[in-house]
Amino acid sequence: NAGVTQTPKFRVLxxxxxxxxxxxxxxxHEYMYWYRQDPGMGLRxxxxxxxxxxxxxxxxxxxxxxxxxxxxxxxxxxxSAAPSQTSVYFCAxxxxxxxxxxxxxxxxxxxxx
Amino acid sequence: xxxGEEDPQALSIQEGENATMNCSYKTSINNLQWYRQNSGRGxxxxxxxxxxxxxKHSGRLRVTLDTSKKSSSLLITASRAADTASYFxxxxxxxxxxxxxxxxxxxxxxxxx
Numbered sequence: 001n002a003g004v005t006q007t008p009k010f011r012v013l014x015x016x017x018x019x020x021x022x023x024x025x026x027x028x029h030e031y032m033y034w035y036r037q038d039p040g041m042g043l044r045x046x047x048x049x050x051x052x053x054x055x056x057x058x059x060x061x062x063x064x065x066x067x068x069x070x071x072x073x074x075x076x077x078x079x080s081a082a083p084s085q086t087s088v089y090f091c092a093x094x095x096x097x098x099x100x101x102x103x104x105x106x107x108x109x110x111x112x113x
Numbered sequence: 114x115x116x117g118e119e120d121p122q123a124l125s126i127q128e129g130e131n132a133t134m135n136c137s138y139k140t141s142i143n144n145l146q147w148y149r150q151n152s153g154r155g156x157x158x159x160x161x162x163x164x165x166x167x168x169k170h171s172g173r174l175r176v177t178l179d180t181s182k183k184s185s186s187l188l189i190t191a192s193r194a195a196d197t198a199s200y201f202x203x204x205x206x207x208x209x210x211x212x213x214x215x216x217x218x219x220x221x222x223x224x225x226x
Binding site for chain 1: 116146148153154155156157158161201203213214215216217218219
């Protein structure tokens with residue numbers, strides 16, 4: 001099993017460009033999450049989903065949109081990238097028993113110039 | 114939403130020594146988890162302790178939880194150079210946030226050979 005896979009792993013954007021990060025999990029997990037990690041800030045929750053077709057806002061949702069059209073995929077979109085969105089983005093998922101562990105992808109490093 | 118606060122922010126020890134890091138929080142939780150992150154990688158789950166538990170062990174890891182003091186500690190015994198990583202506490206549930214896991218800023222542990 002691949003677990004949680006994020007694509008792309010690296011991307012450089014210019015201010016105002018758009019892009020989509022893809023997260024795919026093969027563990028049949030219900031819940032999926034997008035976090036961003038910045039130096040000295042820890043991980044902050046952007047958006048999450050508790051099941052196919054559902055999404056909800058986290059701590060820092062502004063400037064991002066998400067979709068969960070298929071259970072195994074969770075997409076994070078930036079409609080008009082800004083330098084403040086330069087960060088490392090992590091996707092994570094968890095199974096039906098929520099009190100279990102989060103499984104993380106390896107991260108996507110995004111730079112906005 | 115609340116997040117845990119790890120202490121210290123950085124810790125440097127010699128191989129073979131024990132490493133202790135702490136996490137404090139402010140509101141009620143359902144569980145508290147510890148994760149490790151090696152440089153440039155995703156987070157890996159170490160251990161979960163529920164709010165009705167006081168201590169858990171996993172190999173060289175020992176976690177305690179004191180809900181009256183709203184604090185947890187992670188002890189790594191007989192540390193190895195391979196334990197060098199950032200360690201994060203994550204708060205699960207509580208306050209109606211059953212589906213969200215919030216992370217602290219982490220403790221950077223360096224184990225010198």
